[in-house]
Amino acid sequence: MGPTTERAAVRRLRERPVWQHLAALVVVPLLATGAVSAASVADRTRELRTAGQAGSLMRAATELDALRRAVDSELLPTLSRNVTRDRAAAQAAGFGERRALLYLDAVNRLQLARQLTDRAVSRIGASSPAAVSTSLAVHRLRTVRAAADQGTASTEALADLYVGLSDWLSHAEEQVITRTTATGLSERSALAVNDVTLVVELTQQASREVPAAFAARVLTGGEQVRARQRAAHVVGSYREMSEATSELSTASMRLGWAAATGSGPARELRAAFGAETREPGLLSGPDLLDLAAASAQRDRDLARLLERAVDTAVAAVDAEREAAAARLRTTLLLCLLVLAGALAAAGAQGRWLAGSLRRLADAARRVGQGELVDVPEGGPLETRTAGRALAGAVAGLRQVRDQADALTRGDLAGALREQPLPGPLGEVVQASVQQLVRAVQQRDHLQTELAHQAAHDPLTGLPNRAAALHLLSGALERAGRRGATTGLLFVDLDGFKAVNDAAGHAAGDEVLREVARRLRACVRGGDAVGRLGGDEFVLLVEDAAGEDVLVELGERVVAAVRRPVHVAGDAATGAAGRAVRVGASVGVAVARGSATGAEVLLAEADSAVYRAKSRGRGRVEVFDDVLRAELAARSDLQSALREGLRRGELTLHYQPVVDLADGSLAGYEALARWDRPGVGPVRPDVFVAAAEASSLVCDLGRWVLHEATAQLARWREQRPGAWPEPGAGPEPTVAVNVSGRHLTDPRLLEDVADALAASGLPPHLLVLEITETVLVDDPLATAHLQRLRAGGVGVAIDDFGTGWTSIGQLPTTPADTLKIDRSFVASTDPGRRGLVALTVRAAHTFGLRVVAEGVEDAEQLRWLREQGCDTAQGYLFARPMPPVEAAAWRRPAVALTA
Secondary structure (H helix, E strand, C coil): CCHHHHHHHHHHHHCCCHHHHHHCCCCCCCHHHHHHHHHHHHHHHHHHHHHHHHHHHHHHHHHHHHHHHHHHHHHHHHHHHHHHHCHHHHHHCCCHHHHHHHHHHHHHHHHHHHHHHHHHHHCCCCCCCCHHHHHHHHHHHHHHHHHHHHCCCCHHHHHHHHHHHHHHHHHHHHHHHHHHHCCCCCHHHHHHHHHHHHHHHHHHHHHHHHHHHHHHHHCCHHHHHHHHHHHHHHHHHHHHHHCCHHHCCCHHHHHHHHHHHCCHHHHHHHHHCCCCCCCHHHCCHHHHHHHHHHHHHHHHHHHHHHHHHHHHHHHHHHHHHHHHHHHHHHHHHHHHHHHHHHHHCCCHHHHHHHHHHHHHHHHHHHHHCCCCCCCCCCCCHHHHHHHHHHHHHHHHHHHHHHHHHHHHHCCHHHHHHCCCCCHHHHHHHHHHHHHHHHHHHHHHHHHHHHHHHHHECCCCCCECHHHHHHHHHHHHHHHHHHCCEEEEEEEEEECHHHHHHHHCHHHHHHHHHHHHHHHHHHCCCCCEEEEEECCEEEEEECCCCCHHHHHHHHHHHHHHHHCCEEECCECCCCECCEEECCEEEEEEEEEECCCCCHHHHHHHHHHHHHHHHHCCCCCEEECCHHHHHHHHHHHHHHHHHHHHHHHCCEEEEEEEEEECCCCCEEEEEEEEEEEECCCEEECHHHHHHHHHCCCHHHHHHHHHHHHHHHHHHHHHHHCCCCCCCCCCCCCCEEEEECCHHHHCCCCHHHHHHHHHHHHCCCHHHEEEEEEHHHHHHCHHHHHHHHHHHHCCCEEEEEEECCCCCCHHHHHHCCCCEEEECHHHHHCCCHHHHHHHHHHHHHHHHCCCEEEECCCCCHHHHHHHHHCCCCEECCCCCCCCECHHHHHHCCCCCCCCCC
């Protein structure tokens, strides 16, 4: 029998049915099973060892982070002690006469901080993975402390030494965490370790905020510039990190993160370093030292958050270790069973049959787990047939995978070029791929559209506020590199509201679109036009030749906008088309280089356009040194007012509101007064106007709410002066003026609720006075007032008649009371008097009470009573008085005669 005949006989023997091979099975040991078992045991042992290493590394990272935070805590008292040693340096830093006290305080705080650092070092044992890094850090720390104690290093050098040591510890900490992630953790453990990394980064930036800002304040020259840049980077990095809650893996960590970054100390620090206050390097030295306690408390909060994150990560790693140990035990048991079975089923024929079946089963298992492996074709006929069928299925799955990979890469054409699978299943798969391709194409188109809409105003097609600021920032950066000049024109339309009210919103939209077209026609090809919102536009001019050229451009803009705009008629209302006119006031701001930021340049242009409007509208004004001085003075006043609020320099005076029916006390209006130390009394219209230019007015309003409600609650208990006896009539109320900015603040409802809860005053005894302009300008204000009224708080429209609210809007106005402005009360003009009488009747018709302001003589009082006015206040009855005098006030001296 030749070789060919022999090979054919062997092949026929191997391709016999399974039952024939099982009948001929010979029991022989399967030594290969032992090797596989040993490999599985080794793999499980390696998993167990890896999990233990990960837990040890995580604890070492925590120890290093505690040491780094302790080192960071030494920087601020070290710099403070170094600065307060030198009288001139202390004076420059703003410490003044407090130098000696601040020096002693710095020495005490430095001693405590060093004790904290030494305790952190002592907690790191010699067997810890962080022991080597700790030893090196201690050596460097001793060098830094010696330089600080001996006075051989300057403040700049000390700051650099401490920051360098902190950065070195941060790097060592990152290396330990990197080693942790390199151990091959499970997805759950890796996510927990990632949470630890995020919290570590947050604690690093948080602990450096106040020291970096203090260094920026006390350093001088070029070091100060570098320190301010570092401080701004630290503040920005912390802010960015504090908002990265979406990167955390669990809801509990996100809640803990939000609690730590939203706590009282964290909010205090955010307010101190916020964009609406000042740059970190411009805070005074004492202010920064005052922030040390808040920073320390926030660091403790973040440290607790880090401990929680580490505990979570260690728990995950421990669970992984326990799972690895369980798998090891299971693997050992299975291996013993397989070995026993292999020894019992030994034999050459048995080994061959078991091997072919095992290979096919392993391939099927791996395919079931998603691995598209090559399927071996060997063994008996049935095994070969099954192998060929499985190989065909794998080939089809590979084709589907290739199509999915093409879709992932964005190769839509490549996904469609794949040949469809045979049969009905292939048709379904190919149809699904085609549907996916269409969906991806639609998604890409939608993303492109959404990106354009996000950066552009949908009405005019111009860049919106965010996009305009982005363009302005880029222009300033380019100007800084070239030393060029950048101009910004702020365009505010005059009379646009009148057009909107008279011709309708559709006409107003057409006006805005036409103005946008005219503004684009006024600028050069490389310049930009944007719409900030409402009727406000900006023109960005790069490489501006000078202020004269920008003023000339502004005058062209004024002339272009002034031309009539033809608006189409409204078929629904039957209104005919007509020509309308609007004007424009233009503010010009100029930046040379990149020293001025985008927001600052926009604020300067805004200030200039405000002056243009105040000087008659329809003109161009340039932001100059006078405006800069006014803004600086306003900023100083805001800072003094903020400090005055903190120090309790403000008081409330109370002006009685009299019931015109019987002369009884109807309530009080609370009015803020400020006696500024070293300056004297500041007029309310001055400091309130300064507060309204920023969020400070919300702090002022919050303080007035708490003080006024607390005072009325005390008077209710004491019942002084003209207070009615229980059951004799309605109790007096207290009215608090609320600014438009505060009224639209999301915290307004919480502020009112907190004031009422703290004082125990019933809601119906509190009246919030707002101007009617706020209701017209902001729908959120109306929503807030509706919720407040639903809770029982009264609402009064102050200075009614001077704004835009009409009598026809009274049925839908969320108010209980109208306050007629003093200009109408004092006027003898018949038309104005008739308007007052009409207002009183209309208010009563719609269930509103009327208060007359500024009543100063008996004739005004007599006439108001004849018109049916409910209550009044003014100098005829009493001036605003301090609480003691207001409590002693009885009844108005003037007789209330019919």
